[in-house]
Amino acid sequence: MIKPSERSILQRHLAETPVKLGSLAKDLGIEVFRSSMKPGISGLIEPSDTAPSGYRIKINRHENVERQRFTLAHEISHYLLHREFIRNGVIDNTMYRSSLSNKQEIEANKLASKIVMPDAAVSQLRQNYSGLTFDEMVHRMARDLRVSEPAMRIKLGG
Numbered sequence: 731m732i733k734p735s736e737r738s739i740l741q742r743h744l745a746e747t748p749v750k751l752g753s754l755a756k757d758l759g760i761e762v763f764r765s766s767m768k769p770g771i772s773g774l775i776e777p778s779d780t781a782p783s784g785y786r787i788k789i790n791r792h793e794n795v796e797r798q799r800f801t802l803a804h805e806i807s808h809y810l811l812h813r814e815f816i817r818n819g820v821i822d823n824t825m826y827r828s829s830l831s832n833k834q835e836i837e838a839n840k841l842a843s844k845i846v847m848p849d850a851a852v853s854q855l856r857q858n859y860s861g862l863t864f865d866e867m868v869h870r871m872a873r874d875l876r877v878s879e880p881a882m883r884i885k886l887g888g
Contacts, residue, residue, distance in 0.1 A: 732810045740810070744848040748876040751802045751845070759783030760809060762802065764791035773801040775808050776819030785809055785816065796878040803842035811837055846877050847885045856886070 732740065736758060743754040755762045759782030760775075767773075767790040778786035787805040789798050808820055812834050855874055859867040864886075872882040 736810055740845070744845065744850070747848065747851040748799075748874065749803075749845055749848065751799055751806070754845070755787065755802065755806055758806065758809065759785075760806065761786035763788050764798070765789070766791060772797065773805050774819055775805040775816055777816070783809070785813070794878075796872075796876060796881070799846055799876055800842055800878070800881065803845040804838050806845065807838040807841035808834075811841060843881070843885060847875055847882065851875065852885060 739757045740754070743749055743757070752762055761778055761781040763786065765788045767788065771790055772793060773787060773789045775785055775787045777784060780786075787802060787809075789801050789805075791798070793801070805820075808816065812820075815834065852871065852875075855871045856867070859870055862870065868879055868882050868886060871886075872879045875882070
């Protein structure tokens with residue numbers, strides 16, 4: 731579903747962790763802004779006349795950094811997977827629900843998870859921290875990948 735040229739850009743960025751999401755968006759031609767948004771709104775993707783891709787993403791600057799990172803990855807995922815449905819814009823609330831279908835939101839969440847927690851990096855970190863308790867492993871891996879501990883716990887299946 732992802733264009734080969736965009737898949738190549740994505741793969742290049744997933745090789746370095748924590749993934750530099752701003753650089754990924756820039757290489758995809760997407761403008762990114764941190765903005766004050768209404769409570770309950772995490773981010774949005776909408777058409778842009780100035781972005782090379784034709785799209786810009788706004789992230790709620792009042793949320794914590796880990797949340798902002800996941801939201802940015804989620805909106806990038808909408809661009810990569812669902813841009814034909816974006817039309818006038820897609821606003822995602824804090825539960826990552828929008829005007830798109832649940833199936834599309836699930837797809838965006840899965841890809842966002844793979845972007846912020848690449849499988850190869852998770853596997854390597856799991857090996858590096860194999861002597862730790864599960865909770866300490868979760869803590870350190872979340873810190874290293876700049877994601878929330880609950881997100882890392884879900885990724886690790888715990």
